[in-house]
Amino acid sequence: KAGVTQTPRYLIKTRGQQVTLSCSPISGHRSVSWYQQTPGQGLQFLFEYFSETQRNKGNFPGRFSGRQFSNSRSEMNVSTLELGDSALYLCASALGGTGELFFGEGSRLTVL
Amino acid sequence: KNQVEQSPQSLIILEGKNCTLQCNYTVSPFSNLRWYKQDTGRGPVSLTIMTFSENTKSNGRYTATLDADTKQSSLHITASQLSDSASYICVVSARLGGSQGNLIFGKGTKLSVKP
Numbered sequence: 001k002a003g004v005t006q007t008p009r010y011l012i013k014t015r016g017q018q019v020t021l022s023c024s025p026i027s028g029h030r031s032v033s034w035y036q037q038t039p040g041q042g043l044q045f046l047f048e049y050f051s052e053t054q055r056n057k058g059n060f061p062g063r064f065s066g067r068q069f070s071n072s073r074s075e076m077n078v079s080t081l082e083l084g085d086s087a088l089y090l091c092a093s094a095l096g097g098t099g100e101l102f103f104g105e106g107s108r109l110t111v112l
Numbered sequence: 113k114n115q116v117e118q119s120p121q122s123l124i125i126l127e128g129k130n131c132t133l134q135c136n137y138t139v140s141p142f143s144n145l146r147w148y149k150q151d152t153g154r155g156p157v158s159l160t161i162m163t164f165s166e167n168t169k170s171n172g173r174y175t176a177t178l179d180a181d182t183k184q185s186s187l188h189i190t191a192s193q194l195s196d197s198a199s200y201i202c203v204v205s206a207r208l209g210g211s212q213g214n215l216i217f218g219k220g221t222k223l224s225v226k227p
Contacts, residue, residue: 004155041219042201042217042218042219042220043156043201043217044217045215045217056214088153090155090156092155100146100158100161101146101156101158101215102158103148103155103156103157104155105153105154105155106153106154106155108153
């Protein structure tokens with residue numbers, strides 16, 4: 001069974017640009033959650049989508065947004081990039097609720 | 113405030129030795145506690161999930177314990193291997209059911225196993 005797939009794996013952007021990251025969950029999983037990971041802060045919850053609806057949102061500015069499609073694939077977007085947005089962005093899927101999370105390999109974003 | 117504290121921040125051990133990582137939490141209401149292993153540059157992988165009623169759970173050379181009274185958990189690694197070098201993250205679920213937004217993450221313990 002295929003795991004969680006995130007694209008792209010690596011990307012470099014400059015300040016002020018915007019970026020879109022994609023996540024394909026494990027087949028049958030309806031919950032997709034996104035996390036930002038930095039060396040100083042560890043993993044921080046961004047938001048979760050379940051059946052195309054945002055179910056919960058972390059404490060991040062409105063520049064961070066996301067959506068989920070009918071096939072459960074999800075995208076997250078960061079607009080007006082800042083240097084501090086440089087991080088590993090992880091996506092995880094789950095059957096639902098607070099079930100076991102299955103993480104993707106992450107998208108490493110560098111903002112110059 | 114819901115918090116998960118892990119200790120030590122980092123640890124270096126020799127191959128073949130055992131080690132124990134600690135996780136203390138102040139999360140209420142408690143639903144479950146998870147340990148994840150994260151190799152450098154990779155996504156975390158689940159090692160164990162423990163509910164309130166479980167005291168010990170093993171996954172190969174990894175054994176997690178949970179004391180819900182003192183709100184402490186430990187992850188014991190037996191006969192360490194070079195491949196155990198990774199960050200180990202403790203995560204506590206703050207509510208039964210609901211969303212993944214109820215998960216509280218520790219900052220992890222970075223383990224280095226040397227030959």
